[in-house]
Amino acid sequence: MTLGISAQARDALENWLASMAALKGASENTLNAYRADVLDFIAFMTNHYAEAQGLGPLSRITVSDMRSWMAHLRGQGVAPRSAARKLSAVKSFYRWLSEREGFEATSVLAARAPRFQKKLPRPLSxxxxxxxxxxxxxxxxxxxxxxxxxxxxxxxxxxxxxxxxxxxxxxxxxxxxxxxxxxxxxxxxxxxxxxxxxxxxxxxxxxxxxxxxxxxxxxxxxxxxxxxxxxxxxxxxxxxxxxxxxxxxxxxxxxRHSFATHLLEAGGDLRAIQELLGHSSLSTTQAYTAVDTVHLMKVYEKAHPKA
The missing domain is CATH 1.10.443.10 (Intergrase catalytic core)
Structure with a gap:
């Protein structure tokens, strides 16, 4: 899979993964998924340009190149959710690489992820x-x-x-x-x-x-x-x-979904549940609880000082 990728680009990828492990505590499974996603991207660009993808070529990726890659993923039958995950990995790598190498990465960072219907968790009774x-x-x-x-x-x-x-x-x-x-x-x-x-x-x-x-x-x-x-x-x-x-x-x-949902249904505070679950984003917790909007409004009306 690494055929056609320069040693410099490969080293950059491994250094980025090492930083993800050190600074963000990414698990081994997460790192392996990131590595595979970015290597797939570089492999596509290698074939797309018919030349090895070192740091120079990688810094010159265009909006058109990104569209070609996303079209390639669709053609390969990659599900929108998986394509969005791959794009997220590539963006994360480029954000790190552009800061390190001093090039403009807007063409990559501005690429839009395909839309997909988020699957709401289904808690048990x-x-x-x-x-x-x-x-x-x-x-x-x-x-x-x-x-x-x-x-x-x-x-x-x-x-x-x-x-x-x-x-x-x-x-x-x-x-x-x-x-x-x-x-x-x-x-x-x-x-x-x-x-x-x-x-x-x-x-x-x-x-x-x-x-x-x-x-x-x-x-x-x-x-x-x-x-x-x-x-x-x-x-x-x-x-x-x-x-x-x-x-x-x-x-x-x-x-775990059920734990969160049943706490909220019993009148638990969404922020407190966020802390208990260890979520960084409150929106993640809201989706996690799978509680309908009517119930959320009841919690809001009960808790909000101006309600």
């Missing part, structure tokens, strides 16, 4: 969320595994954690107190209240776990003692939803 927790706890092939799965899913629903955050807990977090200090996306720290049901579920699992949990050991372990993988949580949740007859949208991440 409170009863369905509790049924998922109960079911994953019953289907483990060993009692301690059932307790483990129930504890993880309880943290997703009861505390609004991401799977990676729940699985990132270590022995130093035990026993769970009234709050948890979570380091989320981008290295952003937040304090999350821990409900009694979550403390009890984790304590029950820890008591049953057949492996010692040292200060630096992961709390949640696989059947052979290694760190529990996210795909296993997804697998047991899928089995539970099939058993309960729930839709395919009933995923582990939907438990």
């Amino acid at each position: 409170a009863d369905a969320a509790r049924a998922v927790i109960d079911t994953v706890g019953e289907q483990g092939r060993a009692d301690w595994i059932g307790a483990r799965d129930a504890a993880v899913v309880t943290l997703l629903y009861g505390c609004g954690l991401r799977i990676s955050e729940a699985l990132g807990l270590t022995g130093r977090d035990l026993p769970l107190g009234d709050v948890l200090r979570i380091i989320g996306k981008g290295g952003k720290e937040r304090i999350v209240p821990v409900i009694p049901a979550a403390r009890e579920a984790v304590a029950r699992y820890v008591k049953m776990a057949p492996f010692p949990i040292g200060t630096h050991d992961p709390v949640f372990r696989g059947a052979r003692g290694g760190p529990l993988q996210a795909r296993m949580v997804q697998k047991v949740t899928a089995a539970a939803r099939m058993q309960l007859g729930l839709p395919s949208t009933a995923t582990p991440h939907a438990m």
Whole structure:
């Protein structure tokens, strides 16, 4: 894939990725996706111009070139959402590169992303969320595994954690107190209240776990003692939803959606929920809660000093 890309351009790409990891705390999966997206872009420009794309040619990309690339993506059947993600990665790289190399990158930065319909999350009802927790706890092939799965899913629903955050807990977090200090996306720290049901579920699992949990050991372990993988949580949740007859949208991440939605429905403050979820943007939290406009207006009228 890197054929036709100069060593200078390749080094610039890797330096940008390193800065994303250092300054924004981008995960390995995110960095790999960024790398692939930018390399695809450079590979297209290499074929488009029939010449190697070093820093010089990359600095001279035109509006017409950007339109050709977007047309190429459409022709390849790339979905609008994916094309928008690729463009976002390229813009981020160019923003960094233009500042570093001192060239004008307006032709790239001004490119418009294709429009797409954002998929609103589908939270579970409170009863369905509790049924998922109960079911994953019953289907483990060993009692301690059932307790483990129930504890993880309880943290997703009861505390609004991401799977990676729940699985990132270590022995130093035990026993769970009234709050948890979570380091989320981008290295952003937040304090999350821990409900009694979550403390009890984790304590029950820890008591049953057949492996010692040292200060630096992961709390949640696989059947052979290694760190529990996210795909296993997804697998047991899928089995539970099939058993309960729930839709395919009933995923582990939907438990986090449900946490936010049910808090807002109960009269929770949108800003406070934003902090609990670790979102940078309030608009992200609003979409996350999937609560209709009528309910949002009720919250607004109740909370706004001039209402």
